Amino acid sequence: MEVVRQAWRDITAVAPLVAIALACLAGALWSTSPAAAMTCHIAAFLFCRFSWRWWLAIPIFAIAVATRAELLEKPVRESLAQPGSHFVEGSLIVGTPTGAFGDERFGWFRDGEGEVKVIISRALDYTTGEVLEIRGKFFVPLGERNPGNYSQLDQMRRSGVSGGLVIREAKLKGLRWQWGPFRLAERLRERLREGITQGLRHDSKGKEVILAMMLGEKPPRDSEVSRAFRESGAMHVFAVSGLHVTLVGTLCWFVLMGLPIPRRVGVILVIISMITYAMVTGARPSAVRATVMAICFLGAFLVRRRPSLFNALALSFILVISWAPSQVFDIGFQLSYGVLASIGLGVGLAYRFTGKIAELDPLFPSRLMSDGGRRWMTVRRYFASLAASSLAAWLGSLPLMAWHFGIVTPIAVLTSLVLIPLTMVILGGAFLAVFLGMFSSTMGAWINRMNDGVATMAYYSAAAFSEVPGGHWNSRKLIAADWVVFDTADGGAASFLDVEGGAMIDVGGRQFFYRELRSILGRWNANVETVVVSHPDGEHCGALPYLLDRGGLKRAILPVEKALSPSYRDFLARSNAGGCELEVGKIGERYSLDDDVWVEVIREGQSSSRGIADNRIMVVRVHWNGWKILVTSDLGLEDELAILESKIDLAADVILMGRHEWGVSGQKQFLDATGAQVVITSSGHYLPNEMPNPKWVGMVRDAGYALFNQAETGAVLMDFLEDSLVVKSFLDPDQKIELQR
Numbered sequence: 001m002e003v004v005r006q007a008w009r010d011i012t013a014v015a016p017l018v019a020i021a022l023a024c025l026a027g028a029l030w031s032t033s034p035a036a037a038m039t040c041h042i043a044a045f046l047f048c049r050f051s052w053r054w055w056l057a058i059p060i061f062a063i064a065v066a067t068r069a070e071l072l073e074k075p076v077r078e079s080l081a082q083p084g085s086h087f088v089e090g091s092l093i094v095g096t097p098t099g100a101f102g103d104e105r106f107g108w109f110r111d112g113e114g115e116v117k118v119i120i121s122r123a124l125d126y127t128t129g130e131v132l133e134i135r136g137k138f139f140v141p142l143g144e145r146n147p148g149n150y151s152q153l154d155q156m157r158r159s160g161v162s163g164g165l166v167i168r169e170a171k172l173k174g175l176r177w178q179w180g181p182f183r184l185a186e187r188l189r190e191r192l193r194e195g196i197t198q199g200l201r202h203d204s205k206g207k208e209v210i211l212a213m214m215l216g217e218k219p220p221r222d223s224e225v226s227r228a229f230r231e232s233g234a235m236h237v238f239a240v241s242g243l244h245v246t247l248v249g250t251l252c253w254f255v256l257m258g259l260p261i262p263r264r265v266g267v268i269l270v271i272i273s274m275i276t277y278a279m280v281t282g283a284r285p286s287a288v289r290a291t292v293m294a295i296c297f298l299g300a301f302l303v304r305r306r307p308s309l310f311n312a313l314a315l316s317f318i319l320v321i322s323w324a325p326s327q328v329f330d331i332g333f334q335l336s337y338g339v340l341a342s343i344g345l346g347v348g349l350a351y352r353f354t355g356k357i358a359e360l361d362p363l364f365p366s367r368l369m370s371d372g373g374r375r376w377m378t379v380r381r382y383f384a385s386l387a388a389s390s391l392a393a394w395l396g397s398l399p400l401m402a403w404h405f406g407i408v409t410p411i412a413v414l415t416s417l418v419l420i421p422l423t424m425v426i427l428g429g430a431f432l433a434v435f436l437g438m439f440s441s442t443m444g445a446w447i448n449r450m451n452d453g454v455a456t457m458a459y460y461s462a463a464a465f466s467e468v469p470g471g472h473w474n475s476r477k478l479i480a481a482d483w484v485v486f487d488t489a490d491g492g493a494a495s496f497l498d499v500e501g502g503a504m505i506d507v508g509g510r511q512f513f514y515r516e517l518r519s520i521l522g523r524w525n526a527n528v529e530t531v532v533v534s535h536p537d538g539e540h541c542g543a544l545p546y547l548l549d550r551g552g553l554k555r556a557i558l559p560v561e562k563a564l565s566p567s568y569r570d571f572l573a574r575s576n577a578g579g580c581e582l583e584v585g586k587i588g589e590r591y592s593l594d595d596d597v598w599v600e601v602i603r604e605g606q607s608s609s610r611g612i613a614d615n616r617i618m619v620v621r622v623h624w625n626g627w628k629i630l631v632t633s634d635l636g637l638e639d640e641l642a643i644l645e646s647k648i649d650l651a652a653d654v655i656l657m658g659r660h661e662w663g664v665s666g667q668k669q670f671l672d673a674t675g676a677q678v679v680i681t682s683s684g685h686y687l688p689n690e691m692p693n694p695k696w697v698g699m700v701r702d703a704g705y706a707l708f709n710q711a712e713t714g715a716v717l718m719d720f721l722e723d724s725l726v727v728k729s730f731l732d733p734d735q736k737i738e739l740q741r
Helices: 002-014 017-029 034-047 052-080 152-159 177-197 205-215 224-231 242-257 263-280 285-302 309-323 325-329 331-358 371-404 412-437 441-466 510-524 544-550 566-574 637-645 668-674 694-702
Strands: 084-097 105-111 114-120 130-140 163-175 483-485 494-497 503-507 530-532 555-558 581-584 590-594 597-603 619-624 627-633 654-657 678-681 706-709 716-720 724-729 736-740
Touching: 017 034, 017 052, 017 309, 017 325, 034 052, 052 152, 052 309, 052 325, 084 114, 084 163, 084 177, 114 152, 152 325, 177 205, 177 263, 177 412, 177 441, 205 224, 205 412, 205 441, 224 441, 242 263, 242 285, 242 331, 242 412, 263 285, 285 309, 285 331, 309 325, 309 331, 325 331, 331 371, 371 412, 412 441, 494 510, 503 544, 510 544, 530 590, 544 566, 597 637, 637 668, 668 694, 694 706, 706 724
Parallel strands: 114 163, 503 530, 530 555, 555 581, 627 654, 654 678, 678 706
Antiparallel strands: 084 105, 084 130, 105 114, 130 163, 483 494, 483 716, 494 503, 590 597, 597 619, 619 627, 716 724, 724 736
């Protein structure tokens, strides 16, 4: 018991602000999770000093943060709860870019109803601090309708954004001087970008790594570079956060060590360098958090106090949460503080194991070591400390990574021993190239090419670590179901089948690919080796060229050899060079996807003489462990009657259908001929002719079919179990049906 008391005294003496930080956390959680908030509140009292002042401070901070959260978040919640769009007129202050590439910016829009924070779309032509009189469209996007997709609404909510803004007309009224430092930072960013890439090839892997490490310009999630760093557990080196800010501060300190300046002045210059770097990289939340943490820690030297990691961490936590309570729900925020707290708590224990590589023989007097031996011992101690920090950081991030991303990467501990030193070299080389480039572009380019070699080495190191058996694995199934019928919202179609190598039946259009599909496949870490295309319509096959460019596509089962669709023709022209084998679906052929999963062609694609693409449908039936899914796509009335007259076996358990361009699909006699129990129909939310007719919906339901109308369900998920087939809605998991054999 005395040991516990002593530990409590040590914590309250060294880090008294931990109690206040827990109180702020309780306030931030109060509106969404009262139980968690109460737990944090109790913990705050347990960790506070035995004084009435501290007991009073805890509820005051909790109430203050809870009140601020309600005042900031309530209008945002109310705005985001009303999806739609309308035209607006008013004044707009242009803010900083929302991401690394500057195509979207934050802004503050004011009209007669007040001021709201917005995200400005297509904002490349605008500058931070501009005051504009604008006419445009204010919009709130729909909630996510497909699993695995990035939630734009959640990101808006965490950023305090009430909606998006598309500018139609704009007139410049002035320029806010208060935004001058941010404009300067953006210009410095452009010069820095030019300086660190001068002389490098456009397709260089090293260039991608340098830009990601220096400026946070991450390559696409499905690229080779991103995959290598993600699967080796080193993706954090691409996030401009605590690691980068610390390394920049360290590099600055190494430079200042050789100058005759007082220590406190040096600390101030280091802090200024960190603030400048955070602003130049876009002042993103992760960089700002890291800078605030560093200032809180280094500030102790300025006031001649002994720094405390936990007290500095708690102080920065209080400042960040008090300013933006919604940050507590941000994954980056959780990782930042969780990892640092884990390092503070566990690095000493971890060093007991890793420190063995730096132990000196106790029988050997240290004064007898040679200079070379001392230098070697310094290197060993550095890597022992780095290994201890990496192990503690990985253990701290483990539950968060497994929960949010479904991946476990124990290899990250070893990866960090290689990549963190290389990251420091790359950052140092980049700054050196920019500095020398101001005097000689040739010298700057020469340094960049050397840095490109180091960055390429970092990439290949990450790739090698990602291939280590057992180095990473998925902690849970990332793909939402065995068969995911996406809601493309535009009248098109796309389905993903979780079979060996991955397969898709229709792939959606170009917009759907860039808006959702690319991100979803990346988050699922899913390959697509086989595609089956129902007909050459742009909203069904438009993403084919982009899937080919993504890599891994080996086989395409097509309805016709030729079509007028530009995307279809582009895919046909480039498929051979992309390593994709083309087959035109034939009746009687069996196209295997996996063990006990295969595709049967019910009706071949029709000739071009039939006009529109919806008259050229290839109808297929997928057999999955004995279950039958009939995919009719946009089959029309005339073709349904032709199939019925041909006496083709249409037996199925589920029908997956769309809408014919002329609006007639899914007549009752055709549905009855299949014997199906479930009908899944696509829906174009903004196209009346792509919406299921209400009378047709009523007819299908009155006939006893379980109808999944994607206007209501969003994506539809199918899981093929041993003795049953479960079909359910993504938007409403309670809407489901389980078919028994």
